[in-house]
Amino acid sequence: MANERPTRMTILCLLKKNGKMTAKQVGEALGVTSMGARQHLTAMEKEGVLDSEFVRQKAGRPALYFKLTPRSDKFFPQQYNDLIINLLRTMEEMDGRDKIGQLLDQRRKKLKTQYESRMNGGGTDERIQTLSQLRDQEGYMTNLSDRDGSFEFVEHNCPISRVAHEYPEICQQELALFRELIGLQVERVDHMIDGGHACVYKFVKGNGNGGCVHK
Numbered sequence: 001m002a003n004e005r006p007t008r009m010t011i012l013c014l015l016k017k018n019g020k021m022t023a024k025q026v027g028e029a030l031g032v033t034s035m036g037a038r039q040h041l042t043a044m045e046k047e048g049v050l051d052s053e054f055v056r057q058k059a060g061r062p063a064l065y066f067k068l069t070p071r072s073d074k075f076f077p078q079q080y081n082d083l084i085i086n087l088l089r090t091m092e093e094m095d096g097r098d099k100i101g102q103l104l105d106q107r108r109k110k111l112k113t114q115y116e117s118r119m120n121g122g123g124t125d126e127r128i129q130t131l132s133q134l135r136d137q138e139g140y141m142t143n144l145s146d147r148d149g150s151f152e153f154v155e156h157n158c159p160i161s162r163v164a165h166e167y168p169e170i171c172q173q174e175l176a177l178f179r180e181l182i183g184l185q186v187e188r189v190d191h192m193i194d195g196g197h198a199c200v201y202k203f204v205k206g207n208g209n210g211g212c213v214h215k
Helices: 005-018 023-030 034-046 070-075 081-095 097-119 124-137 161-166 169-182
Strands: 020-022 050-055 063-068 142-147 150-155 185-190 199-204
Touching: 005 020, 005 023, 005 034, 005 063, 005 070, 020 023, 023 034, 023 063, 034 050, 034 063, 081 097, 081 161, 097 124, 097 169, 124 142, 124 150, 124 169, 161 169, 169 185, 169 199
Parallel strands: none
Antiparallel strands: 020 063, 050 063, 142 150, 150 199, 185 199
């Protein structure tokens, strides 16, 4: 995507955050016509980074939606997935799967120390906002919103997605990390490795660690 890369990177980010969009929706977000957006989308589909499908609507004709393909992953932050996977596989062959769990447990503890050093105490709201900022800086493309007595914490990108698919234990460790850092009931309501377009966490206000829900 050498030509007009900034526009097309914006389109990639829009689709990363929204899951799927029509040319009209993309055009409105970019401030261009539907035809102009479709030209970009069609070109990106030919390059293999997008796919499209018709989706039946409640009224009228089916609408054409565009979504990312796995080939788009290279345009988003990744953390040496191939190297990490190979190292973990070697460790598993040498010492068994339990050793992987021990390693990921140590990773969680180190991340907790690093994050807490940046939180400087603070109340629950402040700590969640800091966590969102830290994860965003690490390439998770986070959004945070306050909804009906709970915080919705969304990660649109996973820099370790390939590792997580092979070693989902890392996802459980990150869920535990959020619980320990914030001290609220935490539920993961959507998950990339289960087919979701984002990892979505719900932090329930007014509940302590004892009621944490793991999925």
